[in-house]
Amino acid sequence: MEDTAYYSEGWALYSETLPKEIGLYKDPYSDFGRLSGELWRACRLVVDTGVHHYRWTREEGIDYYMNNTANPEGDCIGMVERHIVWPGQAVSYKIGMLKVQELRAYAEQELGNKFSLQEFHDVVLKNGSVTMDVLEEIVVSWVDSK
Numbered sequence: 452m453e454d455t456a457y458y459s460e461g462w463a464l465y466s467e468t469l470p471k472e473i474g475l476y477k478d479p480y481s482d483f484g485r486l487s488g489e490l491w492r493a494c495r496l497v498v499d500t501g502v503h504h505y506r507w508t509r510e511e512g513i514d515y516y517m518n519n520t521a522n523p524e525g526d527c528i529g530m531v532e533r534h535i536v537w538p539g540q541a542v543s544y545k546i547g548m549l550k551v552q553e554l555r556a557y558a559e560q561e562l563g564n565k566f567s568l569q570e571f572h573d574v575v576l577k578n579g580s581v582t583m584d585v586l587e588e589i590v591v592s593w594v595d596s597k
Contacts, residue, residue, distance in 0.1 A: 459580050461547015464492070487521060494519050495541035498531060503538045550583045551575065554590045561594045 467485065476482035498515050501507035507515075509531055516527035534541065554575070559566045574593045575586065 454582065457543050457547035457550065457583050458586060459547075460544040461549075461551050461583070462575065464544055464548035465551040491520055491522060492541070492545070495530065495534075496545060499534045499539065499541040502531070502534045509535065547583065550586070554587060558590060558594050562597055565597055 467488065470476065471482065471485060476485065494516055497519075498507070498512045501515065502509075502512050512531035512534060513524070513527050516522065516530060517524060520527070555571055558571055570593075571590075574590060578585075578589060581589070
């Protein structure tokens with residue numbers, strides 16, 4: 452069952468890619484925080500899947516975070532406990548981000564030089580938190596109208 456968490460959290464992850472895209476990180480050091488966040492989220496996907504599909508223990512999840520991120524143990528424990536009580540949440544965030552990226556690529560391809568990133572963002576945001584099916588309809592309508 453789809454809900455609007457895909458939208459809101461997907462938008463959040465998508466928007467985190469924009470500073471890199473527009474060149475705000477001038478060197479690897481200035482990009483370190485973003486990269487660290489990406490690593491954390493990649494580990495979230497692994498541990499969420501590990502706990503719920505592969506039946507990892509709480510300790511196996513904590514160990515995975517501790518061995519693969521720079522985050523303190525308390526963060527790792529808290530995230531594993533979050534995975535335990537909220538299956539698929541980490542995966543839904545990433546699915547939402549990928550859908551926004553897919554819709555953007557569609558709009559860019561269809562509109563060519565008529566594509567405006569600012570307009571695309573306005574279209575995605577103007578209706579608030581919607582399901583991804585509704586968002587796709589909104590973007591397709593916008594593309595068709597142009």
